[in-house]
Amino acid sequence: MTNEHPTAAPLASVMDVRVHGTGPALLLAHGAGGGIEGNFGLVLDDLASDHTLIGPHYPGAGNTPAAATPLDLDELADAVVESAVSRGHERFVVMGESLGSAVAVRAATRHPERVRALVLTAGFPVADPALALAARLVTTLGKAGEWDAVARFACLSCLTDRDLAEMPEEALEAAVAATRASLPAGMVDHFALLPEIDVRGDLAGISVPVLVLAPTGDRLVLPDSSRRLARGIPGATLVEIPGGAHVLNEADRAVWLKHVRGLLGGL
Template sequence: MTTDHAIPGSHLDVLVQGRGPALLLAHGAGGGIAGNFGLVLDDLARDHTLVGPHYPGAGGSAAAAGPLDLDDLADRLVRAAVAAGQDSFAVLGESLGSAVAIRIATRHPDRVRALVLTAGFATADPVLALATQLIKSLASAGQWEDVARFALLSCMSPADLADAEPAALDEPAAQILAAMPPGLLDHFDLVSRVDVRADLAKVSAPTLVVAPTGDRLVLPESSYRLAAGIPGAHMIELPGAAHVLNPADRATWLRHVRDFLAALPALSA
């Protein structure tokens, strides 16, 4: 079963796919469900119900009328899952989505079975804070092509950059430009304000933290801090992986996530 429509209650464009225990997907800033999870959607949907809401200004979701609020965004994602018939779920958060997932876990602990936090942060480290300022400044000046180039460089690993010819970066930069959602600036404005450090000790759900060690946008130290702050959290590293996982690294991610999800207590009837 696959649907892609606005589910009443959340006022967000929501992908619902598959059957089985639910996974609520929280995407990153300037991204979307396909952009963050597209390589693994079909695989996970074989035995899970995926609920993938798009933040305001992403996918088919209307742009926000004002600044995004983390509590409101977390609650809207939960309403989307409940409206899709899922009362409890694991939350898979990527980048900004990790902070959203953590806030969901502390505001709705009875609904959250587990967390998977990839390339996440509790608050923006100096590199991410500077990157956010640059993106907002370039976009405000209408330099969207430069935003796309900066995003491409930030999301590639050092190894990928070392092997790339400068001219070979033009096409992927153009693809990023074409895919940038209208809500990108709203998303990065939220990135600049997020602070869930006080939430970490309150997370009671089993948690897997995934740190791509080649991440140039969200330093892996941010993931290490998440794992250290969340009681009982388990952490794995993806050696050399970039902020946006390539197919090989995403396949490794999928194996670890599947092992983690399989070890969760079975849902009661």
């Protein structure tokens, strides 16, 4: 969990990018400590049936080398956009999850000619006190090598209340172990960026269709953050997913997919 392979080349040139399907392009922006499979795995096959999915990994996620310097939102947004443009896609819908929502908003601001629409899930314009505290906790624990504690915090933050209440102790321990094994090398770098993000000034200038999805059971990015995001973007549609956790389970992701399909069908 250390930055053993610093990124020397421009970020876009070293990004691990997963490409699935054919058709109009959907550019995927994953969350902090996540990845394309981790955030979008439940819907990749469905969306790839009639779209080309382009899924770049941030430094220290997937097979992208870890960063040598602190992450920068502008650089991330530019590199994510370039991952699609360099593969021949001039315009695309950007789908951001959590941190990826801020990346998507910044991409729309810096590259308005390329972004057709935005789908923002569990997003935030600026870290509220709860998210800022969580980010600093993960950063501190990660730097101290306390990865089991990070995994337990991730399970607490990302599972639903029902999951936690009904899960036997052995199953919970297995979930913690699986989470621990999946933590990316760039976990600390990703979470260190969260308190630095502020895209409030970007919102009023976004003029493409925007769908904001707010899981109301999210304990990491509180649903009011998604509501503020939607209020700040002219014409944005807000959809709440009742009881949904930060990482959507299969049933809640099916609700998500229904609304996303509605947006895509209207473009």
